[in-house]
Amino acid sequence: MTDPLFTLHGDVLAAMRRGPRPFAKLVLALSEDDDDPADTRLSHFRDRVLAAGLGDGLITLWHRTLTAWDLVEQADWSAAPARTDARRSDTYERLGFGVGLRKALDSVVPVFKEPGPTVISKEFVSWYSRDAAAARAFYWPAYERLLRRKGWPDTAVSGLDEASHAVVERLADPTRPEAYGARGLVVGYVQSGKTANFTGVTAKAIDAGYRLVIVLGGTLNLLRGQTQRRLDMELIGQENILRGADPADPDALVGIDYQDDADWPEKFVSHGGRPSALGAFDIERLTTRDDDYKSLLNGIRALEFEKQSRTEPLYAPANLHHAAARVMVVKKNKSVLAKLIKDLKKIGPILSEIPALIIDDESDQASVNTTDPKKWEEGKVARSAINGQISQLLGLLPRAQYVGYTATPFANVFVDPGDGEDIFPRDFLISLPRPAGYMGVQDFHDLDTDGGTAEETHVRGVYEDTGDRLQEALDAFVLTGALKLYRADLGVPAGPFRHHTMLVHESVRMAEHTALALRINSMWHQAAYTGREGHDRLAALLASDFHRFADDGLPMPESYEDLRGHVSRARRLINAGGTPVLVVNGDTERDYDQPDLDFERTPHVWKILVGGTKLSRGFTVEGLTVTYYRRTTRQADTLMQMGRWFGFRPGYRDLVRLYIGREESLGRTTTIDLYEAFEAICRDEETFRAQLTRYATPIDGKPQVTPAQIPPLVSQHLSLISPSARNKMFNAELVEIRSPGQWVEPTAYPVGAAELRGNVEAWGAVLGALDRTRVTLRCSAAGTGRDDSYEAVLGTIDHSTLLGVLCDLKWSVPAQFSPHLQSLVSAGETGDGIDDWLVIAPQQTSGRGAGANILGHGPLSLARRTRRRGDLFGAISEPKHRGVALRIAGALKDSGDPLVESLVRERRGVVVLYPLVEAEPRLGPGGTIDPGDVVMAFALVAPASAKAGQRNLVRFRAIDSSKDDFAVIDREEGRP
Structure with a gap:
């Protein structure tokens, strides 16, 4: 027996497609029983909610609706953020619900507060509103119903709805006169259901008007076949697979690729008839579960689109929304893609009219250009096979939108943002949230704790x-x-x-x-x-x-x-x-x-x-x-x-x-x-996601940054494991090296006297902080019998003073030290990294060592060194100097020297100064030396303490060839 309250509420909620509206007024408008006042109906509703048991249809209906409103990222009826109590409060306010009913509903439909997708995006022209999507929705609602039948909870379905909507709204309007191809990347977790997202995106994009979908479904036949089956089962559906044949007729199934499938036809979506007969449009498959792309079925006629208005282009609404869609799932294989490109070239001008969508599954595999730029001909980009073929596809289809999917995005973000023919996600980068019920890193690793329940x-x-x-x-x-x-x-x-x-x-x-x-x-x-x-x-x-x-x-x-x-x-x-x-x-x-x-x-x-x-x-x-x-x-x-x-x-x-x-x-x-x-x-991976989150929140309704403006940084926490294969990192720039407790010794000092003088002057405040009293420092090397003692003068400076010095220095190869400098800047920005630095200036005790006054400070010993490779010195420091510095910075346990131990602080780093000369020094009156003759070299050790916020970390980003302010380093020399 039909529940009249359920029917009434279903009709009322169906009238709220644009968002919550006064519930009581809609009840009166839709109810035939005008004698029953609305407030009585609301009290009945509250009592029903309080008394509801498991599986109550009315509660299920409201659970679905309230959850959908909670999760809408951009709601024109509420300024409150999605997934918050404030958003739910706005919903109740618009519905006109009182305190009692609010509490009752909150008890059975709590606000879903788990984070949604993180989006870094260019500004885009709004064309894909909820109303516009609903007006032409056919394949998406069918997919949504299938997911619910499979047991997906409301939160998962609504979350997928929002995440796929976020992708489609950033594609170009398929009806726009000017051709534009968006480039995007969607990042999920390993084994987390990325296929569900791109199935949802495909459904919505087809509904919106995209008429050619090419899914690059992995590099193996089995993986391609799995993807084809998934799309056939959950999106394309029985009627499109059978192409109008009667599923009850055994003869109609002859040759159908799923006749031996245990799930056919019960688990395959059914549209209730051929879509074109139901006022929608059909989908024609150009590949099947067992057959990859061979050639266009029936020749190039397979991509001939019938036009209602022959004088207008295909993308004109009068034509587009009546045309059938074509879908192919293609293996990322050189010969397969070559056949596809060859066939497309035969089709001619109509290609420029087809709104197309290219979905690239596992887009960091095979799709990325792995050729060495050093081997390119001048002014010409050489591309690896699959990357070149994807580039050709995008060129043949000027209205093609490219969306890559991967759980390991590092190779994708190393793509050159300045290469307009490549697949860098210039328009958007979306990080999907960790799904409910997913077992991931947090279930196997007790991050930031010493052991725990997960391990x-x-x-x-x-x-x-x-x-x-x-x-x-x-x-x-x-x-x-x-x-x-x-x-x-x-x-x-x-x-x-x-x-x-x-x-x-x-x-x-x-x-x-x-x-x-x-x-x-x-x-x-x-x-x-x-x-x-x-x-x-x-x-x-x-x-x-x-x-x-x-x-x-x-x-x-x-x-x-x-x-x-x-x-x-x-x-x-x-x-x-x-x-x-x-x-x-x-x-x-x-x-x-x-x-x-x-x-x-x-x-x-x-x-x-x-x-x-x-x-x-x-x-x-x-x-x-x-x-x-x-x-x-x-x-x-x-x-x-x-x-x-x-x-x-x-x-x-x-x-x-x-x-x-x-x-x-x-x-x-x-x-x-x-x-x-x-x-x-x-x-x-978590650092990458956290960085995206940092830039995702719009300011004044506009994106903070686009992916191309600040290419995402890729981190490397373990030196043995690089982010990606070397041939995928030709375009990677080393941005930051955090190396707490490790000796860092730059050697790329400038040659010109003016730059050398400027560097010495930058160190002036530090030289002034040195005490003239010499002390003897020692760090015993157990079992070696070696005396590692030496004399030095000491001083102490705060972190900001050192940063001021380091930021003013000139270099012959800036990229050699800039990643280390970035780590020190980051430590200063966090406020919990480094308190101060002990400055050590080793002094010669033999008569051979020259001493000089530098900027009025001294005398300080001068070391004699020569450059070995171009503008680079070889080793500058002496091995015996390192032990003391490493101990004071907390990287060694005990020096055996009371003086050294008295200098140890938990958040203290060490700078060791080495004033160098490259020839016999020319000293002036009082033993002074021209700063233009001195190379003010140094080494440093950042605090090793975990509290210094300086985990071992290396960070990279993509070099943008369209900009000239990126420092380029040799990959071999730059390896951490």
Whole structure:
């Protein structure tokens, strides 16, 4: 029986498309029963809210509506920020709700306050209003309904609505007369649902008028096919796939690519008829699940658009909104893209009329130009294959909008902002929020704490003294499979758990994958999972590990005996087909066509997957519960993409385990802790996002900056791991090096007398702070028998004084020291970095050392040095000077010298002065020297204390070729 209150409220809320309006007035206007006063209806509503139970339809309706209003980023009916109590208060005010009803609704629909997307954007012409979007909405509402049917909560659907709207409104109006191609980048988290966002963007863009969509769907057939299937299932729909055939007619399904798909047709969106017959427009697929782009179907006629008004261009509204859309999902492959470009060139002038959208999934892979600028012909940019083909596509389609998607954006932001034909996100850069229910870095790393619950719960380190722990990982895989079955039998909402997988990733070498798979097979068959030995191991692991970290809200057996039967079922599922192990190393595409690995068409994948690179990007390992990871790399983006254990784990978050190498070899002499490496690159990622947030808030309704005005900085917290591959960093400029507790010694001093004199004069205040009394400093080097004592004069200056000096200095190669200077400036801006600096001027004790008065201060010893490479000196300092400086700055524990120990302060840095001459000094009266003959060299050590806010950090940004004020450095020499 229909609920009249639900029907009435549904009609009222449907009339509020533009935002909340006086509820009582709309009730009166829409109600046939004028004798029932509105305030009585509101009191009935309040009572209904207070008495509502689970699944109440009226509450569901209001939950959906209030959440949508909470999340609207730009609401013309409220000046209050989205996701705040103030926004909800404005909503109630406009609805005319009293205190009682407000409290009742807040109790069942609390304000969603999690952050939304972060947007750095150029100003854009507003064309895509909510009203405009709703007026032509067809594919987006269908996608929205599908997501709700799949169980997406209101907050997730409304959040996706806002995030995809933020992208589409920054594209060019598809009906605008002047052609313009926007360039944007959307940054998500690894395994966090970026495909849902670009599906939403595609749906809205097609509704708005974009008539050609090219999705660059990864570099593998399987990944391309996964993307095609996702768009077919959730956006394109049954009727467009069948192209008007009767789904009930078995003959109509012959040749349809989903006839063998377990989810066809029930889980594929249905539009209730062919869209063109329903007043909308059809979508024609130019690729299918199994067939990548070969050539335009039916030749170039496939892109012939029928025009209602033949005298007007396609982008004219009279034509555009009646034309069918074309969608193709294309692999990022040189030969495939070459065929597409060749076909497009045949089409002719109509290309300039087609509003097109290019979605580039995993846009940091293959899409970025990796050619060396040093090898370019003068005045001509050389492009790598895929980058060049994307550039050609954008050139052929002047109305094409390019939107890249990635979880590792570093390579993308190193693209030259001044190269108008490349893919730098000049128009917008959007960082998606961490989705609800997502397991990411915070779930595996206790950032900024020494140990904690995240690491203890999920991470199991593999050290030299622990052995490889592979058998324990296999046991954990069997045990967690049994626990999933146990929970499914008890009706956990996330169950039944369709897939259950373990990932073993040790090497990139395919021969090693085969050997490892054989070893795991052997271990499996010797594990005695059907005997007492195996059951005893599993019982011990349950008690020592999984009982300790169980989620209180999920079922957990009290004893192993309650689980024993489920262990047998799990073992049989894993062993189905005769082997528990699948090798997935991508030697050929056939490696991905194994039926046991098809998560979409296979009812249950319960396997141990052994692989390397091909398992680490784009490929979603469904049901991943146990990961055994020991592969090393030197690139942050590569390492982050290997984090397949990030993702959504409904109903089994507490069961997820990561076995990770803590002492792995990286080269012949270096050892790396992979867990710490992941933490460092996660810090890199969070620093990047925090920087975007800093600039995202508009000022006076206008953007603070655009991506091109301040190319985002990319951080490097661990020196062993660079942000990206070297061939993706040709255009990277080193901006900042934070190196607390490390000796920094610049050598690029100017040559000209005027510049040298200016540098000496800049140091005048520091020279004046030196005490003339000589002291002896010592820092014992234990076990060497070496005397590291030396004489010096000392002084103390505050941080601002040193910054004033350093900012006035001239350099022969400015970029050599500017990154270090930037770190000191940053420390000064935070206010909690550095208190003061101890100045040390080492003095010669032998008769050979010359002394001189400099600017009236002294005498100070002069060191004799020569330049070795152009304008650069070689080593300037003496090794024995370093120990004292490192100790005073907190980088060493004990000098063994009471005087040195008395100089130590927690937030104190050290500057060591080295007045140099390059020839025999010419001294004037009183031992004075012309400052133009002196190179005022120095070294410094910033405080090592964590409280100094100076974590080890390197930061890069893209060089903009259209500007001439960027300092360019040699990449090899500039490596940290």
